Amino acid sequence: MLNLKLYMLQRVSALIMLPLVLGHIAVMIYAAQGGLSAAEILGRTKGSFFWFLFYGTFVFAVSIHAAIGLRVILYEWMGIRDLKLEILSWGICLGLFLLGARAVLAVTWL
Amino acid sequence: MNSRSDTLQVKVNRGSQADRYFETFDVPAYDNQTVLDVVSWIQQHVDPTLSYRFSCRVGMCGSCAMMVNGEPRWTCRTHVNRVVKADRLTIEPLRNLPVIKDLAADMDPFFDKWVAAGGLHHPSSTRAEPIEKVDPADEARITADASIECINCAVCYAACDTVAGNPDYLGPAALQRAWTLYNDVKDADKSAILDQISGNGGCHTCHSMGSCTHYCPNELDPMSAIAGLKRAAARSFFKRGD
Amino acid sequence: MIRPARAHPLWLAYILHRVSGIALALFLPLHFWVLSLALTNPARLDELLAFAEMPIVKLAEIGLIFLLAVHAFGGIRLMAMEWLPWSAPQKTLAAGAVGVAFFVSGAFFLQVI
Numbered sequence: 001m002l003n004l005k006l007y008m009l010q011r012v013s014a015l016i017m018l019p020l021v022l023g024h025i026a027v028m029i030y031a032a033q034g035g036l037s038a039a040e041i042l043g044r045t046k047g048s049f050f051w052f053l054f055y056g057t058f059v060f061a062v063s064i065h066a067a068i069g070l071r072v073i074l075y076e077w078m079g080i081r082d083l084k085l086e087i088l089s090w091g092i093c094l095g096l097f098l099l100g101a102r103a104v105l106a107v108t109w110l
Numbered sequence: 111m112n113s114r115s116d117t118l119q120v121k122v123n124r125g126s127q128a129d130r131y132f133e134t135f136d137v138p139a140y141d142n143q144t145v146l147d148v149v150s151w152i153q154q155h156v157d158p159t160l161s162y163r164f165s166c167r168v169g170m171c172g173s174c175a176m177m178v179n180g181e182p183r184w185t186c187r188t189h190v191n192r193v194v195k196a197d198r199l200t201i202e203p204l205r206n207l208p209v210i211k212d213l214a215a216d217m218d219p220f221f222d223k224w225v226a227a228g229g230l231h232h233p234s235s236t237r238a239e240p241i242e243k244v245d246p247a248d249e250a251r252i253t254a255d256a257s258i259e260c261i262n263c264a265v266c267y268a269a270c271d272t273v274a275g276n277p278d279y280l281g282p283a284a285l286q287r288a289w290t291l292y293n294d295v296k297d298a299d300k301s302a303i304l305d306q307i308s309g310n311g312g313c314h315t316c317h318s319m320g321s322c323t324h325y326c327p328n329e330l331d332p333m334s335a336i337a338g339l340k341r342a343a344a345r346s347f348f349k350r351g352d
Numbered sequence: 353m354i355r356p357a358r359a360h361p362l363w364l365a366y367i368l369h370r371v372s373g374i375a376l377a378l379f380l381p382l383h384f385w386v387l388s389l390a391l392t393n394p395a396r397l398d399e400l401l402a403f404a405e406m407p408i409v410k411l412a413e414i415g416l417i418f419l420l421a422v423h424a425f426g427g428i429r430l431m432a433m434e435w436l437p438w439s440a441p442q443k444t445l446a447a448g449a450v451g452v453a454f455f456v457s458g459a460f461f462l463q464v465i
Binding site for chain 2: 001002003004006007008011075076077
């Protein structure tokens, strides 16, 4: 039930996230060495414009990507349609974006 | 190497669209028996009211397509030996289509979508002009030829889980047909085809799970045809700056 | 969802992609909430990170990285199939995508044990 616009949004957001995902996994593998702590994480990210951009873009893209992906699943597997579908899809998009933006700000707050 | 017993237990899904039920028949097992043989035996020897379809019975027309143990197949080309499990068979009408009666599915939605997908030739010349020469070695022609042997049996349509979850989805056969016309040099209105396949329920609904290609008895590849349509639609999306 | 009798490789790739997507989408809000504790309650964040040292949590993290890698590489496979004009040996690609995902989560595993 994707039309061309939703399909393109989904694919383009995926392409944007590709380098971000690979980078994130690499960072996680590196950071997990010797255990994690708040101080260690924040030492890397606080005040960092680079990480703000990196994770800010990631959050923006994933909010769109996950919302469209879940929209299809709600439609195909749960039979949700019309207004209910729109409300849920937008709700997921905005919810993820707000929670994610908050997290990005929390770790990069300048 | 047949250690089966002499009898098959065959569960047949019967009834009208509104009222479905299973009925089990004991059918004598023979060597070299097809599922169509089994269904015909039931109708001829046990219950003449069993409704089902077949025509050529030699794997050319696609009329005998049904669900056999959950998989869509041409029953005339399905040997019982290949699909029977512990002497049991379950036979149902094609999935994803309404039922007329017993094993006969209503093919109307399938054909409606065939038309809706834009698989209609848009003429580019008249009879007054010379016949257009189409080179069979031409790349677009080879692409189109790979998909033109579809005989509309609806096995791919029944196999597709996306069709099952989305009644608007045009389906693999209809989209593959649109793809053959998109690659046909004689067709005059390719953008009309693109419009029809990129709307709601169009090619972008496909998840590429490949059940269509996996089950096509003619060994066609609707999944790749649909990928081709996605490419064509994406290209036009970027060109038009939508 | 109707469970089919057939489970051919590309269908399995589709299901894995879908299920990993759902799992990741469910995990994300939790992940975001934990991280935002750095703003509101850093002590609690440290507590949770310490808790996350437990082997069972590490195992879950490996699982998550596997799902993320599966979803990402599966997605790359899909887009390659859709947008690159190959008639690629699909199953090989699908298997390759899962293989790379295994490798990536394996690397994580080795770092955290």
